[in-house]
Amino acid sequence: MDYIGLSELEIQRRESLKELRNLGIDPYPAEGYHVNIYTTDILSKFSDENMPKNLKSVSLAGRIMSRRIMGNASFVELQDSKGRIQLYFKRDDICPDEDKTMYNVVFKRLLDIGDIIGVKGFVFRTKMGEISVHVTEFTVLSKALHPLPIVKEKDGHVYDAVTDLEMRYRQRYVDLIINPHVKDVFIKRTKIINTMREFFNEKGYLEVETPILQPIPGGAAARPFITHHNALNIPLYLRIANELYLKKLIVGGFEGVYEFAKDFRNEGMDRTHNPEFTVLEIYVAYKDYLWMMEFTEKMVEKVAIALHGTTKVKLGDKEIDFKTPFKRISMYAAIKEYTGYDISGKSEKDLRQICKELNIEVDETMGKGKLVDAIFGEKCEDNFIQPTFIIDYPIEMSPLTKKHRSIPGLTERFELIVNGKELANSYSELNDPIDQKERFEDQLRLSEKGDDEAMFIDRDFIRSLEYGMPPTAGMGIGIDRLTMFMTDSPSIQDVLFFPQMRPEKKAEIFNESIFVENGIPEEWAKILFKSGFTSLAQLKEANPGKLHQILCGWNKKHKLGLQNPTPEQVKQWTNI
RNA sequence: GAUUGAUUAGCUCAGCAGGUAGAGCAUCUGCCUUUUAAGCAGGAGGUCCGGAGUUCGAGUCUCCGAUCAAUCACCA
Numbered sequence A: 001m002d003y004i005g006l007s008e009l010e011i012q013r014r015e016s017l018k019e020l021r022n023l024g025i026d027p028y029p030a031e032g033y034h035v036n037i038y039t040t041d042i043l044s045k046f047s048d049e050n051m052p053k054n055l056k057s058v059s060l061a062g063r064i065m066s067r068r069i070m071g072n073a074s075f076v077e078l079q080d081s082k083g084r085i086q087l088y089f090k091r092d093d094i095c096p097d098e099d100k101t102m103y104n105v106v107f108k109r110l111l112d113i114g115d116i117i118g119v120k121g122f123v124f125r126t127k128m129g130e131i132s133v134h135v136t137e138f139t140v141l142s143k144a145l146h147p148l149p150i151v152k153e154k155d156g157h158v159y160d161a162v163t164d165l166e167m168r169y170r171q172r173y174v175d176l177i178i179n180p181h182v183k184d185v186f187i188k189r190t191k192i193i194n195t196m197r198e199f200f201n202e203k204g205y206l207e208v209e210t211p212i213l214q215p216i217p218g219g220a221a222a223r224p225f226i227t228h229h230n231a232l233n234i235p236l237y238l239r240i241a242n243e244l245y246l247k248k249l250i251v252g253g254f255e256g257v258y259e260f261a262k263d264f265r266n267e268g269m270d271r272t273h274n275p276e277f278t279v280l281e282i283y284v285a286y287k288d289y290l291w292m293m294e295f296t297e298k299m300v301e302k303v304a305i306a307l308h309g310t311t312k313v314k315l316g317d318k319e320i321d322f323k324t325p326f327k328r329i330s331m332y333a334a335i336k337e338y339t340g341y342d343i344s345g346k347s348e349k350d351l352r353q354i355c356k357e358l359n360i361e362v363d364e365t366m367g368k369g370k371l372v373d374a375i376f377g378e379k380c381e382d383n384f385i386q387p388t389f390i391i392d393y394p395i396e397m398s399p400l401t402k403k404h405r406s407i408p409g410l411t412e413r414f415e416l417i418v419n420g421k422e423l424a425n426s427y428s429e430l431n432d433p434i435d436q437k438e439r440f441e442d443q444l445r446l447s448e449k450g451d452d453e454a455m456f457i458d459r460d461f462i463r464s465l466e467y468g469m470p471p472t473a474g475m476g477i478g479i480d481r482l483t484m485f486m487t488d489s490p491s492i493q494d495v496l497f498f499p500q501m502r503p504e505k506k507a508e509i510f511n512e513s514i515f516v517e518n519g520i521p522e523e524w525a526k527i528l529f530k531s532g533f534t535s536l537a538q539l540k541e542a543n544p545g546k547l548h549q550i551l552c553g554w555n556k557k558h559k560l561g562l563q564n565p566t567p568e569q570v571k572q573w574t575n576i
Numbered sequence B: 001g002a003u004u005g006a007u008u009a010g011c012u013c014a015g016c017a018g019g020u021a022g023a024g025c026a027u028c029u030g031c032c033u034u035u036u037a038a039g040c041a042g043g044a045g046g047u048c049c050g051g052a053g054u055u056c057g058a059g060u061c062u063c064c065g066a067u068c069a070a071u072c073a074c075c076a
Helices: A008-022 A039-045 A101-110 A165-170 A172-178 A180-202 A243-251 A289-308 A331-339 A348-357 A368-379 A433-449 A459-466 A479-487 A513-517 A522-530 A536-541 A544-557 A567-573
Strands: A058-070 A073-079 A084-090 A116-125 A131-142 A152-154 A157-159 A226-229 A234-238 A256-264 A276-285 A312-315 A318-321 A327-330 A388-391 A413-418 A421-428 A472-478
Touching (some): A039 A058, A058 A084, A180 A479, A243 A459, A276 A289, A276 A479, A289 A312, A289 A388, A289 A413, A289 A421, A289 A479, A312 A479, A331 A388, A472 A479
Antiparallel strands (some): A073 A084, A116 A131, A152 A157, A226 A234, A388 A413, A413 A421
């Protein structure tokens, strides 16, 4: 076995692996292990007076998280999918006969923290009062070769926790093993999605799937990822939204459709942005945005209660109350409240001037919509901590939204803001095909002006509207953000199992061939390379005596079991 | 992309106006027979992120690079 480059702990574990096999124990057995109880059930059902029958003979499996060996009695903490429990191993119970190998060798010496075992035994309470499993038999189920970081915990106080974010995100499996609260976040995430799904299904809306690879990335303003389809020889885009496809389904006659969709945006990454993220979009025929506002707040309230049993949720040092009804305020009223400016009816030039007076950075490519959005984003958004609907957006920033029924220049649109961040976005969908075509053309003009986020024109979408789409309300909500709010997570990386990261630095390219070609045996060539000799010139400069020592030392240290070269041989190598 | 900070044992972290690399846990060897984050004693374990420079001497100072984090910018 090639131990080069391994730490001592890893070498030890590989040695233990060999020894297990020599003893006839398969460290990775093929058959399953019969489990009849979880750690948490043992703890909750235990009773000193009236021990339930099923605790008299338990069989469970999990990972060894700590060991305390006291001669021929030992304690182990076992972690399964639900929690942890203490195991008690006693030599003469594990090995009733003369042969004490299973305890003295296999358990004490060849098992390590991180290994996965199955145990059978009975439940009891130790003198110290801890509910434990007295093990009568154990089975090695999987030997861990990579040492697990050791985290200790007592009375809620955690010692030596792994806090390195890079390790936690890159090796999420390790994070999940050693930081139990991490699992909770993801269990809650799934619960959020399930709760929403139930809410929609109860009303008879249909869960659907629409394309992720799209010839035209529509439905939002964002920079897409581009890929290429070989057979068709065309570019394809990863979707930035599923809006247009879902509306086509409403045209097709469904009453309500929804999709939990992965969207992709080729933009910056930070605490609240990941290149791929999950969005729920739902469209319901014969409804408008006022209906959707009530629908949305009920849905969010239901999620909060499903998760926490109350509408009040802790978020950092704040408490958010998701009790309905949420506050509603129009966008212009919000701007007036926080800036003092009444921007209704203002021209692009006026808006630019107002931005200047408010010290908001603007550039030439920004149209009216983006200017208003800049004012709102800069001066207002942060102020809305409790759930608030911002309603009635200017037409320029809402190209897929129906014009307001009574206020010119505005659209029937709302966003839900929580903790100063946009959570959901919704509107009465524009179903006038001619108006829609004009709005797309406006976007085209913005794009020509240099706005690289302006929407593409989707002619098939316009064609679908020409067949007639019923009045429809649509809503999109960021699942990652919702999960952040509901689990008190400060960054999106905490609610994604595998957040996008820069690739790990490539391992050094292993190339000892130059030495091999010059007659040095391969095993020694590798060691030369690993000890920092990467060229023949370097080798020539080396002191042969010292080099001999380095090589023999390496052989010993890493237990390679190679026959050491003679000093003369090594001298020869330096003279190649 | 900018600024600031970080990178030392498997893990958590010390270390200094430049002078032989430290602790706890984990690991190994003894002792210890129901412990409570960690029983006791002893041992082993490091390319101090990489490269160049200053110096008699660099983990420490300077420069370049890598990676990560925080803040900002960008992100309808």
